Structures are given as structure tokens and as C-alpha cells.
Amino acid sequence: MFLTFPIMVIKVNTIENIVVWRWKNLFIVGIGVFLLSFVWRYLIKRKEVGKKKAEAGELVKPPITQRVLKEPKFYIPALIAVAVFAIAFPFVFSMYQTNIMVTALIYVVISLGLNIVVGLAGLLDLGYVAFYAVGAYTYALLNYHFGLGFWTVLPIGAAMGFLFGVLLGFPVLRLRGDYLAIVTLGFGEIIRLILENWNEFSFGPSGIANIPRPGLFGIQMSLHSSIIYLYFLMIGLTLFTIFVVNRLQDSRIGRAWIALREDEIACQAMGIDKTKTKLTAFALGATWAGMGGVVFAAKTTFINPASFTIWESIIILCVVVIGGMGSIIGVIIGALILILLPEYLRAFSEYRMLIFGAVLVVMMVFRPGGIISDVRRIYRFEERETTA
Amino acid sequence: MCGGSTGLKNAKQQHNAMEPILEVKTLTMDFGGLRALDSLDLAVYQNEIVALIGPNGAGKTTFFNCITGLFPPTKGEMLIAPPGKKPTKLNGLKPNIVTANGLARTFQNIRLFPNMTVLENVMIGRHCRLSSGILGAAFRNRATVLEEEKVVEESYAMLKKIGLDAFVNDFAKNLPYGAQRRLEIARAMATDPFLLLLDEPAAGMNLQETRELDELIVRIRDEEGISILLIEHDMKLVMSLSDRIFVVDYGKKIAQGTPAEIQNNPAVIKAYLGEEIDA
Amino acid sequence: MEYFLELFLSGLIRGSIYALIALGYTMVYGIIELINFAHGEIYMIGAFTALIVASVLTMLGWNQIAIILLASVVAVIYSSAYGYTVEKIAYQPLRGAPRLSALISAIGMSLFLQNYVLLAQTSDFMPFPSLIPEFKFMESYEHIISSPEIVILATTTLVMIFLAFLIKFTRMGKAMRATAQDREMAMLVGVDVDRIISFTFIIGSATAALGGVLIASHIGQINFYIGFLAGIKAFVAAVLGGIGSIPGAVVGSLVLGWTESFFTGYVSSDYEDVFAFLFLVFILIFRPSGIMGRAETEKV
Known part of the structure; x- marks a missing residue:
């Protein structure tokens, strides 16, 4: 079956429009595909062997990521190293790099939000970007009309996200699985299209410019220092998000979300209100998107509907799944990789999206559980109970 | 095991003294043209272990699903009276509310x-x-x-x-x-819960596990004061465990009574074609 | 009245085009419960293949009927091969993995194919020759419906009948239905499930390619991005009709086509897509499994 593969790829690739025949391409692609197919088959075989081993009950060593996370000996120094790196980052690297890092951190925050919806509660939301847009436009419009500042709007943006989450979530949460996915996708597109077409309200495709960056007690800042300021602001917001999401995960509500993901009917039979639980997950996820949107608007100082296409939703979803659903650290790593990878792939310029797509496929084929899979919280207090 | 009419009389007198904690009247459930439950009556009293038996597809699980709010029944009335609380109608309640009211269940396929x-x-x-x-x-x-x-x-x-x-x-x-x-x-x-609904708790268990389950269920009733309604195919377990048994076939109740009565009931034997009644 | 008829027909044509793509979505979904995001890309590749073949043949001076037939056949074959390969690479290793992982893999595949065509064929819109000839006998009706449109309708109908036949009456169709209902059970009774899935992808891709050729020659230009947009629309149509159901995909597509056409015609074209999506949300709220979808009652 792999023999048909190279043949097909070559031919379509060879002809451009009418006259140009590119035999050279054919040659390169042919060789490349031939070699790759060997690598591919080797890897698949290895994966299968691993699977069989696991099934046979042989002890498979827990993946290194997991061991590192479990041992305090490892993770405390790692945490310190990350903290030092995070603090030093804007002073060591250029402004451009810092700017990218801010973007990546925004993605960390909103991905953690989506992780609540998809990873914990198991609701596939393909229109998440709508809430991101709501946050961004909340800031832009409130600032434009009323001159409200960043700090005032940040909570308003979060509240707007929550509100829209409830409003949109309410009618659709009866739907299951993929129907929910397509309806959320629909809502995402509806919001974007409204922003694009309702000129009087949103200034249409031309967007809103000159959105002020966040201020600090009215101090005037240069572009450079304001980016550094934004960077630390984002670090703070990220820490806050991690803190809250982590606690939610271990709470009564968080448990209900996971149970809902695992088995809806059993969950109801255990006395959990399905609609309410879904709605809280949906709305809370939206809250984080709202906040992320406000920061995004403040960072770019210009927004238009083109920033909020369905691809954006898809990328955020990729972050969550690639990182490892339900795992906070996984999602953070996923966000950093997926957002920074295309940026650093600029060296390959036109090939970067091609590579990005391929990476997604390869990742999923060889690590379907995401980078950090299997990490589950274990209640450690039982030992104490047994002695008591 | 107490059998015979004196035992039944005692039970009846006892029951007359108090209200049932679960009472189902003329419960009917249609799936399209298929009548899964046909005006079924059933009552469970405080501290009882009641079994619901019948051939496969008789509508036993459907019965559970109706009481616990997963399916809205076509007709009929379902009432609970938790000890020490006022009676509540179960019709139209969502599953989680039913559970909050003190009915809990397990599932046939775990x-x-x-x-x-x-x-x-x-x-x-x-x-x-x-x-x-x-x-x-x-x-x-x-x-x-x-x-x-x-x-x-x-x-x-x-x-x-x-x-x-x-x-x-x-x-x-x-x-x-x-x-x-x-x-x-x-x-x-x-x-x-005040009433526990068990849907084939012994399915797939070996002898040892079944015996432990038997003890566990009795303990739950005696120590926790939780009444139990169970669906089960293991006749040995049903006969040793239950105070009363309801037999359903094709959605209809064909018999009810103590284990001894059920064992000698010709309608039941017919429904089962004589199989498995040798407890 | 004339205006109404015009909108009705344009909706019908739109709908039948959506249907050709939606069928692939629905068939794949019915069998492996995967939203095949790369399906739109397959359709786009079909259109491109047809374009390339047609261009070459035109240079060689073949006659029009031969060109369109050959271009369609090649497009169908190529797209099927792509569908088959995509399944083998990106989905088959993920069987049994969490469903979201397969979805992401599909998204990755979609990105890959899009950019692959982008690199190979540039991002410009390319003029697509109108391959479908003008029929003589159609001239008197020309103001209502054009010949290409008739061809589109006829092809769609034929494909639909063919598919219905295939699934209802052939051995393969029976195996497909069995696999869709219960994969493990089908495997147990001796159905080669992997082969059935590949076959489904091939059939789905072939119809999509046919759709690609027809639309491209109808609209007259293509670029690497057409697959994604059409894919989303067709997917909406498939869900609208009840995903997994083949008649549902057709009905959903037609309903979507008419909705869009009438809304644009009578209200406004700016909010066409908004309305289409709102309509979808509305339908799903009242019929959570789509128009023709069976309401799933989970066995408890």
C-alpha cells in the first residue's frame, strides 16, 4: 500500500498551471517520500511492539515527563529554573522575542480556559474564539466610546465572556458530542460575521485602531518598557489562571466536570445536575477567553474580525489536545510549543504551515494522549486516614 | 426462609401499619409501538429487600429507568415517601433530583x-x-x-x-x-439513599463473590437501614435474599409474593419454562 | 414568481453541490465517528487535478467532451487515492485512541494538504475553464437554468442513486452498514473492517472530487483555500440533516442551499452565513439529532 503513495504525490506536484513541467520536483518528492515511508513504517512497528508489551502486562517504565512531575527532587529545581528564566527573559532577549512571548502567554491563559471546557468537562467547543473576540471588542469599544482603561475593562471583559458563555451555552448544551461542536462553530462564525458586517457597531472589517496599552498608575511608558510591563502582567495573569484552574480541578465542581466527561448518565444518576454543571464549565472557560481577549487588544493596539476566525479556535483546541487534555502543565507546554513553533519556523518561511500540519499529524499518531498524558491527581491523604 | 400463608399474613399486617416508601401505580411505558411496561403496580416498604425478576427483555431495567427519571413514563404514577419526610411525586423529575430525593441506583452494564x-x-x-x-x-x-x-x-x-x-x-x-x-x-x-436500586448486582460474579454480595446487601439493609429493590437473574441469590418478589413478563406483573410462593406459582414456572426454579 | 423560481433553482444547485461533499462527511462519520476535516481538502485536490488535466488536454487540442470526461475520471481517481492515503496515515493508527486526537490529526492533515497545494500551485485564484458544454436543446430555458447547472443536478442525482444502490444492495454496502452499527461485532462475523473503512474513504473522496470538478467549472476559478470553506458548509449541511445518515446529508444540503439562496435573495447577502448558522442552531435545538437523524437513545 505504501507503493502507491509516492507515485501519487509526485504526479500532482509536477505540473504547474499550463506549461511548466517540473521534473525536478518529481524526483525530489519521490526520493523523499520513499525514504520517509521507511521511517514511518519503522516507527509504527515500534509503537505496535510497545503496545503489545503493555498489554502483556510487562512493566512499562512511566514516561520521563511523568517521573519528573512526580518527584519533588526534580520539579522544585525545575520550577525555580523556569521562574528565573521567566523573570530574566525580557531583559535577555530582544523586544521582538518578548512580544512573541506575550502572545504565547495569552494563549496559555485562554488554552487553560478551553481546557476546562474540553479537557475536563469533555465538551467539544469549536467556537471558543468567539469569547476571545468578545473580550477584545469589549475593551476596544468601551475604550473608544467611554475612554475606560485596561484595568477597568479587564474584569468587565471577563464578565462579558462569562455572560456570553451562559447566553450561548444555554440553548446548545443539550446537544451531544459533535452536534455541540458544530453549533459552537456556528456561534463562533456568527459572532465574527456580525463583527464584520455591522459597521455602525464594530467598524466592520477595518477594525478598531489605537487601543491603548495597559497603564500603570498613569505613568508614561516607552514602547519598550510597556512591552516588558505587559510581559510581567501576563506572567501574573498566567500564574493566577494556573492557581485558579488547579484549584477548580480538585474541587467538587471539577470532579463533577470530569465525571460528566466520563459518563453522562451515571453522572446524573449520582445526583449531578447535568445542565448546570455543563454551563458552569462553558461559562468559566469563556471567562478566561474574555480576559485573554482584553489583553490581546491591549497588546496589538489594533483589532479586526480577521483575528478571530475559526482557525484561531482550532489552534487553541490543538494546544489543549496536543498538550494533553486535562493536564495543566501539558497545556502550558502545548501552548508554548504550538505558538512559538510557527514563529521560529519563520526560517522556513513558506514551509512552516506545511510542517505545522505534519507535526500535528505525527504528534497525534505517535502520542495520541498528548505530550503529558496519564498525569492524574492522586489523593494522597488516604495514608493518613488508614493510620487514623 | 419463612413460607406459607402465615408469613404472608404477617407481612401484610405489618405493611398495613405503614405507608410504602416507594409506590408505583399503573406504570406504562411505550417505545414507539412496543409496550415495555404495561400498567405495573409495585410497592416497597421500609427495611425490605424486594426483588424484581423476569425473563430477559421483560422490562425490568426500563422500570428502573422510569423511576430514576431517565425515561418519562407514558402513563402511571410514581410516589416516594422517605421515612420521616413528606411524600413526593417522582413523575417529571430529572434524574439528579430523583437521586437528591434519596433514590440511588446501579447499572446493569457497569x-x-x-x-x-x-x-x-x-x-x-x-x-x-x-x-x-x-x-x-x-x-x-x-x-x-x-x-x-x-x-x-x-x-x-x-x-x-x-x-x-x-x-x-x-x-x-x-x-x-x-x-x-x-x-x-x-x-x-x-x-x-433511603432506597437502593440494584440492577443485576451479581451478574458476572463467581460463587464466592456472589456470597459476599449476599452478605453485603443484608448488611446494608440491617446496618444502614436502607431498603433495597433489586433486579437479578441468580435465583439462588434472589430466593435467599428477598422478603418479597415481583415477577414481570412482557411488561406485565404476573406474580408477587414471598420466595416460597413464587417458587410454586404456575404462572412463574410457565414464564421461565421451568428453568432455574430449583433454589 | 420568476424571481422565486430563480432562487429556488439556485438553492437547489447550491444544495446539490453541498450534498456531493456532505456525503463524504456523513459516510466517514457514520463508520468511524470522525469529523474528517481533510475532506474539504480532498475536494479541492479533485478540482486541481481536473484543472491540470484539462489544461494539458486543451493544449493538446482534444475535444471538449473527451476533456471533461477524462478530467473528471482522473480527478476522481486521484482524490480517491488521496482519501485512501490520508486515512492510512492519519486515521488508521489512531483507531482506538481518544476521538479528539483523531480530530486533531484530521486538522493537521487538512493544514498539510492546504499548504502543500499552496506551495505547489501558488495562492492565486486560477481560472477554471468552463468544461461543461452548452446544450442546444437548453437554449429556450437558458434564462432560468443553464446547461452546466442541469449537468450538476443530473450528476448529483445519479451519484445519489448509485450510492443508495451501493449501500442497500451490495455486499460491500451491507458490510458498511454493519461496521457503522457495531465495529467489533462486524469484525467478529468476518467483515474486514479496515478494508471497509478504506473503501468508505475512497467512495467519499470520489464524490467529493466530482463535486470539485463541477463546482470549479461552474464558478470558474479555484485556489487552495476553497476546500476549507466548502468543507465547513458541507459539514454544516451533513449535521443539519443528521450526521451519519445518507439521505440526511442530501436533505440537509438542500435545506441549507435553499435557506441561503432565499435569504440572500429576499433579505440581505451580508448576513447570509450568519443566517445559515442561526438556522442550524435553531434546527438542532428542536431536533438535536438533525432533520433525518435518529434520536439516539443510549442503552442503560
């Missing part, structure tokens, strides 16, 4: 939360008896912390009672089959 630990599974059962909300979870005020500690303690105690404490931190999906069935019971018990 429905645990496979990727949660055993302890977490039981903690989910406590969910409806807890109250902490989102803000509490995010900022961990004192009430939330205390509540969480209590849940863990209670859930662990429950696991001990059911005999699953060795598995606390294992994933539910990794438990042996019999233990999964017991975990379902533990999870249902965690919701603080």
Missing part, C-alpha cells in the same frame, strides 16, 4: 467513571449532598476546605464498609469485575 480513582468515584456520589461552589473552589475558604476533608473521610469510610479500601487510588477501570460492581454500590450508597 457505568463507573473509568478514568477516575475509586475514591473519586465515591466522592462523586457525595456530590449532591455538598454545597461548595465555584468561588469556594477557587479561593478555598474555610467552609470549602472543611467540606472537602469531610468528603474524603466519608468516602473512605464508605469504601471500607464495602470492602474496597485496598483500591482507593486505583483507576476504576483497572478494578476486577466483581470489585467494579461493588464500587457501583458504594458510589450509590454515598448519595445517602
Whole structure:
């Protein structure tokens, strides 16, 4: 079956429009595909062997990521190293790099939000970007009309996200699985299209410019220092998000979300209100998107509907799944990789999206559980109970 | 086992003295043209173990699904009267409200939360008896912390009672089959029910496990004061366990009475074609 | 009245085009419960293949009927091969993995194919020759419906009948239905499930390619991005009709086509897509499994 593969790829690739025949391409692609197919088959075989081993009950060593996370000996120094790196980052690297890092951190925050919806509660939301847009436009419009500042709007943006989450979530949460996915996708597109077409309200495709960056007690800042300021602001917001999401995960509500993901009917039979639980997950996820949107608007100082296409939703979803659903650290790593990878792939310029797509496929084929899979919280207090 | 008419009379007199804790009247359920339940009457009294038996496809699980709010019945009335509380009509209540009202169930084909630990599974059962909300979870005020500690303690105690404490931190999906069935019971018990609905609790269990289950169910009734309504095919278990038995076939009740009466009932024997009535 | 008829027909044509793509979505979904995001890309590749073949043949001076037939056949073959390969690479290793993982893999595949065509064929819109000839006998009706449109309708109908026949009456169709209902059970009774899935992808891709050729020659230009937009629309149509159901995909597509056409015609074209999506949400709220979808009652 792999023999048909190279043949097909070559031919379509060879002809451009009418006259140009590119035999050279054919040659390169042919060789490349031939070699790759060997690598591919080797890897698949290895994966299968691993699977069989696991099934046979042989002890498979827990993946290194997991061991590192479990041992305090490892993770405390790692945490310190990350903290030092995070603090030093804007002073060591250029402004451009810092700017990218801010973007990546925004993605960390909103991905953690989506992780609540998809990873914990198991609701596939393909229109998440709508809430991101709501946050961004909340800031832009409130600032434009009323001159409200960043700090005032940040909570308003979060509240707007929550509100829209409830409003949109309410009618659709009866739907299951993929129907929910397509309806959320629909809502995402509806919001974007409204922003694009309702000129009087949103200034249409031309967007809103000159959105002020966040201020600090009215101090005037240069572009450079304001980016550094934004960077630390984002670090703070990220820490806050991690803190809250982590606690939610271990709470009564968080448990209900996971149970809902695992088995809806059993969950109801255990006395959990399905609609309410879904709605809280949906709305809370939206809250984080709202906040992320406000920061995004403040960072770019210009927004238009083109920033909020369905691809954006898809990328955020990729972050969550690639990182490892339900795992906070996984999602953070996923966000950093997926957002920074295309940026650093600029060296390959036109090939970067091609590579990005391929990476997604390869990742999923060889690590379907995401980078950090299997990490589950274990209640450690039982030992104490047994002695008591 | 007490059989014969004197035993029945005693039971009847006893029942006349009090109201049933679950009373179902003319319950009917249609699926399209198929009548799965045909004006079924059933009552369960305090501290009873009642069995619902019948051939496969007789509508037993449908009956459970109607009471617990998963299917809206076509016709009929379902009433509960939790001891010490006023009676409530179950018709039209959502499953979670039914559970909150004190009816808990297990499932025929085990429905645990496979990727949660055993302890977490039981903690989910406590969910409806807890109250902490989102803000509490995010900022961990004192009430939330205390509540969480209590849940863990209670859930662990429950696991001990059911005999699953060795598995606390294992994933539910990794438990042996019999233990999964017991975990379902533990999870249902965690919701603080006054009536426990068990859907084929012994299915797939070996002799040893079935015997343990028998003891467990009696203990639940005697020590916790929880009444039990169970669906079961293991006649030996049903006969030794139940105070009363209801037999359904094609959605209709064909007999009811004590184990001894049921064993000698010609209609029942006919429904089963004589099989398995040699308890 | 004339205006109404015009909108009705344009909706019908739109709908039948959506249907050709939606069928692939629905068939794949019915069998492996995967939203095949790369399906739109397959359709786009079909259009490109046809374009390339047609261009070459035109240079060689073949006659029009031969060109369109050959171009369609080649497009169908190529797209099927792509569908087959995509399934083998990106989905088959993920069988049994969490469903979201397969979805992400599909998204990755979609990105890959899009950019692959982008690199190979540039991002410009390319003029697509109108391959479908003008029929003589159609001239008197020309103001209502054009010849290409008739061809589109006829092809769609034929494909639909063919598919219905295939699924209802052939051995393969029976095996497909069995696999869709219960994969493990089908395997147990001796159905080669992997082969059935590959076959489904091939059939789905072939119809999509046919759709690609027809639309491209109808609209007259293509670029690498057409697959994604059409894919989303067709997917909406499939869900609208009840995903997994083949008649549902057709009905959903027609309903979507008419909705869009009438809304644009009578209200406004700016909010066409908004309305289409709102309509979808509305339908799903009242019929959570789509128009023709069976309400799933989960066995408890």
C-alpha cells in the first residue's frame, strides 16, 4: 500500500498551471517520500511492539515527563529554573522575542480556559474564539466610546465572556458530542460575521485602531518598557489562571466536570445536575477567553474580525489536545510549543504551515494522549486516614 | 426462609401499619409501538429487600429507568415517601433530583467513571449532598476546605464498609469485575439513599463473590437501614435474599409474593419454562 | 414568481453541490465517528487535478467532451487515492485512541494538504475553464437554468442513486452498514473492517472530487483555500440533516442551499452565513439529532 503513495504525490506536484513541467520536483518528492515511508513504517512497528508489551502486562517504565512531575527532587529545581528564566527573559532577549512571548502567554491563559471546557468537562467547543473576540471588542469599544482603561475593562471583559458563555451555552448544551461542536462553530462564525458586517457597531472589517496599552498608575511608558510591563502582567495573569484552574480541578465542581466527561448518565444518576454543571464549565472557560481577549487588544493596539476566525479556535483546541487534555502543565507546554513553533519556523518561511500540519499529524499518531498524558491527581491523604 | 400463608399474613399486617416508601401505580411505558411496561403496580416498604425478576427483555431495567427519571413514563404514577419526610411525586423529575430525593441506583452494564480513582468515584456520589461552589473552589475558604476533608473521610469510610479500601487510588477501570460492581454500590450508597436500586448486582460474579454480595446487601439493609429493590437473574441469590418478589413478563406483573410462593406459582414456572426454579 | 423560481433553482444547485461533499462527511462519520476535516481538502485536490488535466488536454487540442470526461475520471481517481492515503496515515493508527486526537490529526492533515497545494500551485485564484458544454436543446430555458447547472443536478442525482444502490444492495454496502452499527461485532462475523473503512474513504473522496470538478467549472476559478470553506458548509449541511445518515446529508444540503439562496435573495447577502448558522442552531435545538437523524437513545 505504501507503493502507491509516492507515485501519487509526485504526479500532482509536477505540473504547474499550463506549461511548466517540473521534473525536478518529481524526483525530489519521490526520493523523499520513499525514504520517509521507511521511517514511518519503522516507527509504527515500534509503537505496535510497545503496545503489545503493555498489554502483556510487562512493566512499562512511566514516561520521563511523568517521573519528573512526580518527584519533588526534580520539579522544585525545575520550577525555580523556569521562574528565573521567566523573570530574566525580557531583559535577555530582544523586544521582538518578548512580544512573541506575550502572545504565547495569552494563549496559555485562554488554552487553560478551553481546557476546562474540553479537557475536563469533555465538551467539544469549536467556537471558543468567539469569547476571545468578545473580550477584545469589549475593551476596544468601551475604550473608544467611554475612554475606560485596561484595568477597568479587564474584569468587565471577563464578565462579558462569562455572560456570553451562559447566553450561548444555554440553548446548545443539550446537544451531544459533535452536534455541540458544530453549533459552537456556528456561534463562533456568527459572532465574527456580525463583527464584520455591522459597521455602525464594530467598524466592520477595518477594525478598531489605537487601543491603548495597559497603564500603570498613569505613568508614561516607552514602547519598550510597556512591552516588558505587559510581559510581567501576563506572567501574573498566567500564574493566577494556573492557581485558579488547579484549584477548580480538585474541587467538587471539577470532579463533577470530569465525571460528566466520563459518563453522562451515571453522572446524573449520582445526583449531578447535568445542565448546570455543563454551563458552569462553558461559562468559566469563556471567562478566561474574555480576559485573554482584553489583553490581546491591549497588546496589538489594533483589532479586526480577521483575528478571530475559526482557525484561531482550532489552534487553541490543538494546544489543549496536543498538550494533553486535562493536564495543566501539558497545556502550558502545548501552548508554548504550538505558538512559538510557527514563529521560529519563520526560517522556513513558506514551509512552516506545511510542517505545522505534519507535526500535528505525527504528534497525534505517535502520542495520541498528548505530550503529558496519564498525569492524574492522586489523593494522597488516604495514608493518613488508614493510620487514623 | 419463612413460607406459607402465615408469613404472608404477617407481612401484610405489618405493611398495613405503614405507608410504602416507594409506590408505583399503573406504570406504562411505550417505545414507539412496543409496550415495555404495561400498567405495573409495585410497592416497597421500609427495611425490605424486594426483588424484581423476569425473563430477559421483560422490562425490568426500563422500570428502573422510569423511576430514576431517565425515561418519562407514558402513563402511571410514581410516589416516594422517605421515612420521616413528606411524600413526593417522582413523575417529571430529572434524574439528579430523583437521586437528591434519596433514590440511588446501579447499572446493569457497569457505568463507573473509568478514568477516575475509586475514591473519586465515591466522592462523586457525595456530590449532591455538598454545597461548595465555584468561588469556594477557587479561593478555598474555610467552609470549602472543611467540606472537602469531610468528603474524603466519608468516602473512605464508605469504601471500607464495602470492602474496597485496598483500591482507593486505583483507576476504576483497572478494578476486577466483581470489585467494579461493588464500587457501583458504594458510589450509590454515598448519595445517602433511603432506597437502593440494584440492577443485576451479581451478574458476572463467581460463587464466592456472589456470597459476599449476599452478605453485603443484608448488611446494608440491617446496618444502614436502607431498603433495597433489586433486579437479578441468580435465583439462588434472589430466593435467599428477598422478603418479597415481583415477577414481570412482557411488561406485565404476573406474580408477587414471598420466595416460597413464587417458587410454586404456575404462572412463574410457565414464564421461565421451568428453568432455574430449583433454589 | 420568476424571481422565486430563480432562487429556488439556485438553492437547489447550491444544495446539490453541498450534498456531493456532505456525503463524504456523513459516510466517514457514520463508520468511524470522525469529523474528517481533510475532506474539504480532498475536494479541492479533485478540482486541481481536473484543472491540470484539462489544461494539458486543451493544449493538446482534444475535444471538449473527451476533456471533461477524462478530467473528471482522473480527478476522481486521484482524490480517491488521496482519501485512501490520508486515512492510512492519519486515521488508521489512531483507531482506538481518544476521538479528539483523531480530530486533531484530521486538522493537521487538512493544514498539510492546504499548504502543500499552496506551495505547489501558488495562492492565486486560477481560472477554471468552463468544461461543461452548452446544450442546444437548453437554449429556450437558458434564462432560468443553464446547461452546466442541469449537468450538476443530473450528476448529483445519479451519484445519489448509485450510492443508495451501493449501500442497500451490495455486499460491500451491507458490510458498511454493519461496521457503522457495531465495529467489533462486524469484525467478529468476518467483515474486514479496515478494508471497509478504506473503501468508505475512497467512495467519499470520489464524490467529493466530482463535486470539485463541477463546482470549479461552474464558478470558474479555484485556489487552495476553497476546500476549507466548502468543507465547513458541507459539514454544516451533513449535521443539519443528521450526521451519519445518507439521505440526511442530501436533505440537509438542500435545506441549507435553499435557506441561503432565499435569504440572500429576499433579505440581505451580508448576513447570509450568519443566517445559515442561526438556522442550524435553531434546527438542532428542536431536533438535536438533525432533520433525518435518529434520536439516539443510549442503552442503560
